[in-house]
Amino acid sequence: MIRDVKVSNNQVLVTLSGEIYVEESTVLREQLLQCLEKGLSHFVFNLSEVNYIDSSGLGVLVAIHKRALQNKGQVTIQGLNGSVKELFELTRLTKVFPTE
Template sequence: MILSIQEEKENVRVTLGGDIYVQDASTLREQLLPYAEEGKSNFVFDFSKVTFIDSAGLGVLVAIYKRAAQNNGGVRIQNPQPQVAEIFTLTRLHHVFSVDPS
């Protein structure tokens, strides 16, 4: 699921891959929340290799967004596959996150 995490000053770049289901969400949360708690404010997720994300995975992204917003930052989703971009649209999360098309 997580392919890599890179830190750059206040930014965290996360490359994800495959399907993100409920069983992956807790791992994702455990690995990413410490960065937000350290004060990292901008999270950039490369979704080019993600084929599906369920509500638990979306919940983790929302939790990261809330922490980032407390630090005057945000979450950017880059290169989502069409079926994943549709999930962000259907859930209206494209109004919360910056979603950059592929």
């Protein structure tokens, strides 16, 4: 579930919680693409309250990461834990995204 998307100091701060499935991913992708269109390219995702994310959710993160890099930005992931952290490690996304 998308808890919050806000812009602060030219960064897009995204807080997610619960379970991230296709429906949430579609909404999230649209919101983040609007941010990219406005020229924002630095994203910080707080996943500390996420207990599940499916492949579509991971796909959104990867797609936004790719677009952010093209615009000289980056995506940072915060708060990985539990099965979500294991999934990031298993898929080697911990090597793709800076994590905190």
